[in-house]
Amino acid sequence: MLGQEAAKMKRETGWLGSHLIQLEVTFRQNSQIKAVNQAFHLVFPVVLVGTLADMVRQTWLASTGYYFQTLHVGDWLMQRTVLKHYLSLLSAGTLGLVAMFMAFAVSYYLVAPVTKRTTDRLMVGVVAVTGLKFFNVDRLTLLNGQPVQWLSNNLGISGILVGILIGLIVGDGYRWGIQHWLLAEERLGQTMTIASIWLLVLAAGGLAWTLTQKGSLNATFLSLARWPFPLPHQLPGLLGFNLLTGLCQWLGILGPVASVGGQSVEAAQNLASVLTHAGWQIPHPITIHTVVDVYTNFGGPGMMLGLLLAIYLGHSNGAQRRVGAACLLPTLGNYNAPLMVGLPVVLSPILGIPFLVTPVVCSLLSWTCLQLHWVPAVAYPIANGTPGILQGFLGTGGNMAALALAGVELLISVLIYYPFVKWSRLAGEAAHHAEKTSH
Structure with missing residues (x-):
């Protein structure tokens, strides 16, 4: 009977899916991982409430927030x-x-x-x-x-x-x-x-x-994500930053990760060039900000907005959908901690693959479009909490090509996440069934 179920699952999910599901089930049955996942379920409400509070404070009540500026909160609150x-x-x-x-x-x-x-x-x-x-x-x-x-x-x-x-x-x-x-x-x-x-x-x-x-011990781990890449303005440095940031996040080092040094200076020089010269000629079109921050962090590092849409577009179970609904507001504001902990994505073999791959693919596409001058590089400052898909559009002063690129990358991220979300659901159901039969 078990052999028949395994063969059926392999036909439905393919070779890669069946092997990843087996790996995830074995992983979840480990007593250490089981304790970690139980801990994630326990702290999820705490992370969600704290993230919502932080999001409202930074995006609605701070002068640098997106909703503060667009809704003129300071005039009526x-x-x-x-x-x-x-x-x-x-x-x-x-x-x-x-x-x-x-x-x-x-x-x-x-x-x-x-x-x-x-x-x-x-x-x-x-x-x-x-x-x-x-x-x-x-x-x-x-x-x-x-x-x-x-x-x-x-x-x-x-x-x-x-x-x-x-x-x-x-x-x-x-x-x-x-x-x-x-x-x-x-x-x-x-x-x-x-x-x-x-x-x-x-x-x-x-x-x-x-x-x-x-x-501290934590600062030692976090310093890995602040690696001073020797080529921050070229493709290897951009991809390396993406991978290292994603790995740190997947391991559980959440929150904002500092970019390569000098990014704020380059952003200021780009803005000054746009304000003082005709046209859109900026001195630093390829930076971590113009490529990674703007086009690969929809919903936070890992293109979590793509994961959220994949949950609702696919045949997700009730638990995944409930977590997705609870995390909708922070994800739209580019805060990924609730979704990382709630599913969880942290330490998940199946979801870790698209979490690492998606930003790399989007960075490659963004870098190519900037190199070929299909889209202008972002120069205007972007308010905290700006929905990810609008960052390129607003940062270029309303360029439609930047908006179209963001839409394409969001679609790509959904397509990458889609099969892994399905496999993650099947792995969870299989692990739950195996636990019940063992008792």
Whole structure:
């Protein structure tokens, strides 16, 4: 029976689809990945609320926001400053602590299957959160003998990867201790001993890192996405930046990623040239901003707007559609964190492929059109939260060729994502069926 189902799936999805589905099912059945995915489901509402708050603050209430400028929000909204403060607090209290939530949840879900004691389940989460803090210490306060301060900026969505790693390490170690502890009758002593050992080990690891490294663990991972490519204005540098940014995002380093140095200066020179000279002759037509930021980040890095449309155009299941509906507003504003966590795209073998490939294909097309002068390069500043498909149009002063290019690239992204969304749905159903039959 299982062989017949596998043969049927292979006929429906093809060789590539069937192999990717099998890989995804095996991946999801791993206890480590299962705990990570359960943690994503737990923190998704927190990420969604925080992202919506951050989006409203930056796009509706800030003077550089798209809706603030187009709807003249400053002329009619009362108490705008108070509302900005409120949304800043809401965003910081949610998005700013996501890495801690992930460390807690991953370790909790790893220990939950081996013990029914609530104390053990909660204690491992507390230990994981504490360990994450040990690796996010303000180095100068520790070395100068001052009261220790924490690097709270590294505990948000850009620290999800570190939170996952800490949660896995602590959760696995704690679980091993529960399963192999000799004095199992003394439960309180067992809990205290295991927790104390892990706190001492993590504190020693955090101290060793702080004394030998100038940056935090999270900053070390994030620095990979700020690679100083030697050819930022040529195709290899653009594609390399795309791939590295996508890889970091897929691993869980979410949030804005800094571009190659000097981009702001070049953007200012492009704008000055357009304002002071006749025609549209700009000195830097090929930059990460004019190619990558404008044409490959619809819905955020990875062309997530294409993924969202593929979910609704394809035969997606109810769970995928509900996540897509919840993430519609932030995705239209180019905030991809809710969709990355909600599906999840992070650490998904199937969805990771189009997530990495789509921006590269769109960058190739954008670079070609700019090189052949089929579209002008963007010169005008683009307001925060401008819908991705309108960025090229508005940044070129209303050029229809730029709008057409954006439309073509959005269509290409949907076509690339479409089969992978279907395969991801089938993999999820197969994994769920396999879990039910195993019980």
